[in-house]
Amino acid sequence: MNLLTIFDLKKDDIDSLLDRAASLKERHKKGIPHRPLLGKVLGLIFEKSSTRTRVSFETAMYQLGGNAIFLSQKDSQIGRGEPIKDTARVMSRYVDGVVIRTFGHEIIEEFASYATAPVINGLTDLHHPCQVLADVLTIVEKKGGYGGLKVSWIGDGNNMANSWIDAAGLLGFELTLACPDGYFPDPAVLSRAKALNPNIRLTQGVDEAAAGSDVLNTDVWASMGQEEEKDKRAKAFKGYQINSRVLGLAKKDAMVLHCLPAHREEEITAEVLEGANSAVWDQAENRLHIQKAILERLMSEAT
Numbered sequence: 059m060n061l062l063t064i065f066d067l068k069k070d071d072i073d074s075l076l077d078r079a080a081s082l083k084e085r086h087k088k089g090i091p092h093r094p095l096l097g098k099v100l101g102l103i104f105e106k107s108s109t110r111t112r113v114s115f116e117t118a119m120y121q122l123g124g125n126a127i128f129l130s131q132k133d134s135q136i137g138r139g140e141p142i143k144d145t146a147r148v149m150s151r152y153v154d155g156v157v158i159r160t161f162g163h164e165i166i167e168e169f170a171s172y173a174t175a176p177v178i179n180g181l182t183d184l185h186h187p188c189q190v191l192a193d194v195l196t197i198v199e200k201k202g203g204y205g206g207l208k209v210s211w212i213g214d215g216n217n218m219a220n221s222w223i224d225a226a227g228l229l230g231f232e233l234t235l236a237c238p239d240g241y242f243p244d245p246a247v248l249s250r251a252k253a254l255n256p257n258i259r260l261t262q263g264v265d266e267a268a269a270g271s272d273v274l275n276t277d278v279w280a281s282m283g284q285e286e287e288k289d290k291r292a293k294a295f296k297g298y299q300i301n302s303r304v305l306g307l308a309k310k311d312a313m314v315l316h317c318l319p320a321h322r323e324e325e326i327t328a329e330v331l332e333g334a335n336s337a338v339w340d341q342a343e344n345r346l347h348i349q350k351a352i353l354e355r356l357m358s359e360a361t
Contacts, residue, residue, distance in 0.1 A: 060177045069229060100115065103160075124154075124353075155357045196337050208233075238262060240294065305330055316341075
């Protein structure tokens with residue numbers, strides 16, 4: 059089994075992973091060792107830089123009793139032009155699972171089609187499934203569940219937005235995305251999810267998206283690889299900011315999420331990011347726990 063998008067899972071799979079992650083988190087807090095992946099090795103192939111994804115996956119693997127090997131673009135032959143299919147077949151004979159963080163989603167799809175070890179998407183330009191699973195875990199912790207909630211996305215229709223759309227399609231919660239013209243989510247992703255859940259809406263109105271929301275969510279305006287578009291995007295996204303006014307449109311107990319890193323005073327104000335409604339630090343921690351559940355599931359299945 060691979061995890062390239064949320065749609066590689068079923069609703070029951072997601073609920074099971076959320077329950078397992080919560081259990082593993084509680085076990086870790088109590089200091090109870092759990093090493094089901096003793097002797098296993100996880101390969102990390104990263105073409106994009108990372109703080110949270112790398113550290114959380116490496117820490118998760120060590121806490122589960124295994125080891126991790128990190129390869130940046132300059133460390134692997136992929137960076138020198140080796141065919142992806144060759145690297146996939148060789149790596150599968152060395153390691154028991156692979157996390158890939160790259161640009162085009164077609165890269166990870168090709169890798170997975172040739173690999174015999176489980177492949178996990180650590181981020182592509184199209185999807186970021188592990189992050190959104192951690193976000194849903196945070197919602198379940200804070201709200202007691204995701205059913206009946208209104209989740210709002212404000213900003214770029216990027217890989218995070220796409221994975222939120224996938225999650226809403228499978229889990230059935232209400233999702234409203236406010237994105238400026240020209241920066242909408244992937245239409246194929248949106249169409250597939252709306253066929254399962256009609257309560258997924260796309261708007262250009264920030265106030266419309268935020269009104270009555272249980273969860274306010276955003277990301278940077280310019281993601282990795284889009285630095286040259288920074289000034290253009292700053293103009294396009296003016297007004298697409300989670301600030302105290304926008305937070306005031308949501309429910310009083312609304313929680314604020316941001317996958318980090320955050321650009322304070324751009325997509326979110328420091329006041330909101332550091333405020334009482336913010337759950338971003340729990341959200342970041344939960345990357346570790348959901349990824350432990352994912353690694354345990356996929357790498358144990360591979361034995």
